[in-house]
Amino acid sequence: MNEDIPKKHFATLKSKYEVWGYSDKSSSRSLYTILNKLDQRKRLEPEEFAWLASEDLFHRDHQPKIFTTYHKIEATFYEQEYKRTGNKWNLPSASSHWRSANQAKRALELTDNLKIDQIKNNKLKSALSTTRGGAFRDRRQLDKAENCALQAIEYFPNSHHPYTLMGALCYEWGDYEKGDIWFDKAIKRGASPRDQDAEIKRVIKQADKEERGNLMAYLLKKDSQRYKWVKKYIDVLEKKKAEQASKTKSH
Known part of the structure; x- marks a missing residue:
């Protein structure tokens, strides 16, 4: 570790932000600065965000x-920008970040009183409706998510x-074939297979053991090579669940 980095403070920050397993001493200065x-509560520069991603320190799954x-x-920044400028394009960004911060309720509150149908820009209306739908999905209000x-x-x-x-x-509803039709439509409009995989991971993460088995069987039957990651992902989730149960039992 660089000598000018306070070891105790660095260790405290790593523990606080749950990156205690990071041990690359050559990059300690970068991580310490970011933490x-x-x-x-300062925003990161794009290159700092990219560095975290490259070091595998941003885990959307965990x-x-x-x-x-x-x-x-980021959510706070875009929310403040909306209040400062009145530019409604800041709202989908703020909402997306609140959702990633596990605050779907806050994401919905941003647009609860917004009359979306009266906005002239159709692309903005679509973005706002989509982000509300995503937040409703986060809160397991799937019918409202579908309407959005x-x-x-x-x-x-x-x-x-x-x-x-x-x-x-x-x-989510277990209608995988219909889901694939929608995913195919998304691909034709510019979505990537990674977008689809990210959504499937979310479904797997929230499913029970039987549902996970059904989904894995469906995907592997459809394309065993394309979806070979599914079994590994489920194994990781099951292992993590077992570890958490063991920790809870030991306490």
Whole structure:
């Protein structure tokens, strides 16, 4: 570790933001600087965010505190920008970050009183409806999420985001074939297979053991090579669940 980094403070920050396993001494200065900024609620530079991602310190699946803190800071920034400028394009960004910070309720509150149908820009209307749909999905209000997604498609049919949301909702309901139809429509409008995989991971994470088995069987039958990651992902989730249960029992 660089000698000018306070070891005790660095260790405290690593523990606080749940990156205690990071041990690359050659990059300690970079991590220490970033953790200090987050602790002071300062926004990260794009290259700092990219560095965290390159070092595998941002885990959307496990969401350590470094991940949620970053998104809280970003959400607050875009929310303040909306209040400062009145530019409604800041709202989908703020909402997305609040959702990533596990604060879907806060995301919905941003647009609860917004008369979306009176906005002239159809692309913006679609983005706002989609992000509301995503937040409703986070809160397990799937029917409301579906209504928002379909409304978003009506507003602006060329955006892939509401189609991806519809695909995810169908997977949530266990209608995988219908979900694939929506995912295919999203791909045709610019979505990537990684977008689909991210949504499938969310479904797997929230499913019970039987549902996970059914989904894995469906995906592997459809394309065993394309979806070979599914079994590994489920194994990781099951292992983590067992470890948490063991820790709880020991306490």
